[in-house]
Amino acid sequence: MEFDFAARVGRVEPSATIAISNLAGELEADGVDVVDLSVGEPDFPTPENVVEAGKAAMDAGHTGYTSSNGIPALREAISEKLAADGLDYGTDEIIVTPGGKQALYEVFQTLIDDGDEVVLLDPAWVSYEAMAKLAGGSLSRVDLAPHDFQLEPALDDLAETVSDDTELLVVNSPSNPTGAVFSDAALEGVRDLAVEHDVTVISDEIYKEITYGVEATSLGSLDGMGDRTVTLNGFSKAYSMTGWRLGYFAAPKPIVEQASKLHSHSVTCAVNFVQHAGVEALTNTDDAVTEMRDAFDERREMLVDRLDEAGVDVAVPDGAFYMMLPVDGSRAGSDPDDDHAWCEAAIEEAHVATVPGSAFNAPGHARISYAASEERLREAVERLVDADLF
Structure with a gap:
């Protein structure tokens, strides 16, 4: 056939x-x-206390469905973690997903229609391109390789690429695949362009807790970015929980309201007992x-x-x-x-x-x-x- x-x-x-x-x-x-x-x-x-928390949650019967966007305790812990990063997201602006890739997929599917322009900073994680194409988006790219993979020296190139036609810009700092951490000056340049051209920005911060002698600034903490930034993170990297499949994104409420429809009709919710383990990861693994x-x-x-x-x-x-x-x-x-x-x-x-x-x-x-x-x-x-x- x-x-x-x-x-x-x-x-x-x-x-x-x-x-x-x-x-x-x-x-x-x-x-x-x-x-x-x-x-x-x-x-x-995975840290032993996180594993034990997952086991305890199963023993306590947390094996059924949860509220679609995530259990309240986890969304509260995520909100507090984001607040420590200078971000102001309420629990109703957070969706817990089965892995960071699912979070990314839901955001792209919610924001991108056929032909919408998505700007990537190269080298870029392979799934960004795939997610944009699956949503029907059109890709524009800015090459950071000549600048030791740093964004600040390439801001002029970015300014030539981002326009009023740009729907979405993806920023990943610290970066996969380069390990680059973008400077505050670089992120401020992103902010200026996003505000000027009314662009929504995904800030993928999955590696935020893994830096060496520098701090990674959350893009959404900059003035003017709170209402146009989708902050994405998860538990796979910093907490060594790859197989647990637990991630999340935080976004302005109108985005969350629309993404929630896709979320509920696809994955329903993240795994119940895994979410309880996520609470332990956020609160007791420093x-x-x-x-x-x-x-x-x-x-x-x-x-x-x-x-x-x-x-x-x-x-x-x-x-x-x-x-x-x-x-x-x-x-x-x-x-x-x-x-x-x-x-x-x-x-x-x-x-x-x-x-x-x-x-x-x-x-x-x-x-x-x-x-x-x-x-x-x-x-x-x-x-x-x-x-x-x-």
Whole structure:
């Protein structure tokens, strides 16, 4: 039987990150020792007290439906967390979702119609492009790569891109895939453009708690941004809760009222007992978050040093747990900018899994995650050097 598929699914490609991870899994199934630096998942267990809170919630019978937008206790905890970040969102301006991706999907589907312009800052997380295309949006892009992935030097380029026709601008700081944390001056530049052109902005702050020596400012805390910013966050990264699938977004009430219809007719609600675990994560995990962040910081510094010794000059990330490596495809027998060929050679010859920068609209680069032990990170660099890929 031939199927007539909807046009929207033909607009997007499978996730490059998942594709590389699947290939790494196949090699490992064949007995190959792969250093997998492709997936953005902390290598720490979920804090024990959060796990116990989830178990206790199940034992207490919290296994049924909840109010669609989230249990009151979690929305209150989220509101308090956002207030500490300088954001003023009431509990009726918050929707709890099964993962940050679902939050993003609901926002795009609520705000974007066919042909609406969405502006992305490249390199950009692959799902932003996919979400925009699924909603029928038209993409415009601003390249941050020539500026060490920082936004401030590219504000003139952004000003040339954003116009009265722009419907949505996506800002991710700290950034996946670069680890860049945008300066207050850069965010103020975004604010000025958003106000001038009446643009709604998504501020994806999923890595906000993972920074090194700097603070990530919440865009919605700036004057003039409270009524035009959708703040998105979740529990996967800072609390090592990837498989729990828990996220949220906070937005002006008119957006939440419309998004709630999509939310209730699709996922109904986030998992009940997982929401109770989320309350514990927000209120009683400061030490666990600090321990994990400090470990990432040590790995980051070690990795920068090892890459420097190998002759690789990287833009040092100030947040998240990613690094963008400049790569030379000619070392894999292809064109210099062919990062796909380089990444294929890395996994096939060195058994190191990375993600092509082209997946993030950053050709000539490869993304690595340092959410792995120092020992494995050292080994990864050694393997890439031995394979003559640097």
